[in-house]
Amino acid sequence: MLDVALRKARLGMSAAGVPLGLASEGSFGPHPAIPYIPAGMELLVFVDDERGIVVTESLVAEKTNYDHLVILPGAASEAFLQRIGFPTHGLIVRPNEGEVASALAKGIVDPDRLRRAIEAAAAVSSDGRARMETDMRAHFNPTRMESLAILAERLAQRLARQCPACGAPGFGRTGSRAGLVCEDCGAPTELVLAEILGCPACDYTEERSRGDGLQRAPVQHCPLCNP
Ligand SMILES: [Zn+2]
Ligand SMILES: [Zn+2]
Structure with a gap:
């Protein structure tokens, strides 16, 4: 997804002859953590060739209308159409089998x-x-527009934060470290202990505690208490 988004941004930059570019890329399918519900993976990328940096933000959108229905002509489809938000949300129709491009x-x-x-x-x-x-x-999918608006706000906030070491814009979360300890026995778990913040231009990193303030892992996540 990152490669595709970067290519899109660079296409726009070369077409417009500017050193800054912005592009999004989405993909849809089973939720990465909860495979039986659909989800959207959204990525937004900002390219700054003057500073030589790439800044990205991504999110997993649990609110999506991603769905399909196979039907015979004339068959009832009102429940499906209502669920996916037609006609404010667009549809694609194709032959169920055979040469897709023909219709x-x-x-x-x-x-x-x-x-x-x-x-x-x-x-x-x-x-x-x-x-x-x-x-x-996105232009046929207002639900996706909402996800992209949230992502754009996050990217704007990230670009407004400068690296404490070199001053480059785009300082923010780049990863996490597991090891939040069990509330019962104190053993480290796979839950996130700390978030890692990084800079798109230099090697400076910082760690901060979880955003939700959770100090101990619930016992069901413990490999010793709940193997
Ligand atoms: Zn434990
Ligand atoms: Zn820096």
């Missing part, structure tokens, strides 16, 4: 166009069905 329609936000796209896709699918997918492109 692919994107950015559908109108019920008549949706009906025609389902008929056209089902007609060329070997099983007579069409596949509706949520259009995850």
Whole structure:
């Protein structure tokens, strides 16, 4: 995702002839920690070729309409359409089987166009069905716009923070260190003990305690008390 976002930013920079670039990249699928719910992975990247730095922020969006439905023409789909937020959220329709490109329609936000796209896709699918997918492109997906707005705010705040050592913008969280101790026996657990802050321009790092103030790990996370 980082490579794709960097390529997008650099394309824009070379097209506009400017040394600063901003780009986003999203991917959608099972939640990385809770695989049975869908999630969006969103990345925002800022490139500054004058300072020679790249600053990134990312988030896992648990609020997403990422979904699909395979249907026969004329079959009821109101529950699906309501759940994914049609028509404020766009849809992609394609044949369920066979040559996808032969009847692919994107950015559908109108019920008549949706009906025609389902008929056209089902007609060329070997099983007579069409596949509706949520259009995850940000300009057709207000839920994604919300995630990107949160991410943009985080990136702006990060760019406003200067490195205490060299003064470069973009000082912020770069990782974490596990080892929060068990509330019962004091053994280290896999839970985060400290967050690591870093600079995009130099090697300076700082550690700070968890943002949520948790001092001890609940016993269910302990490898000794709850193996
Ligand atoms: Zn323990
Ligand atoms: Zn620095």
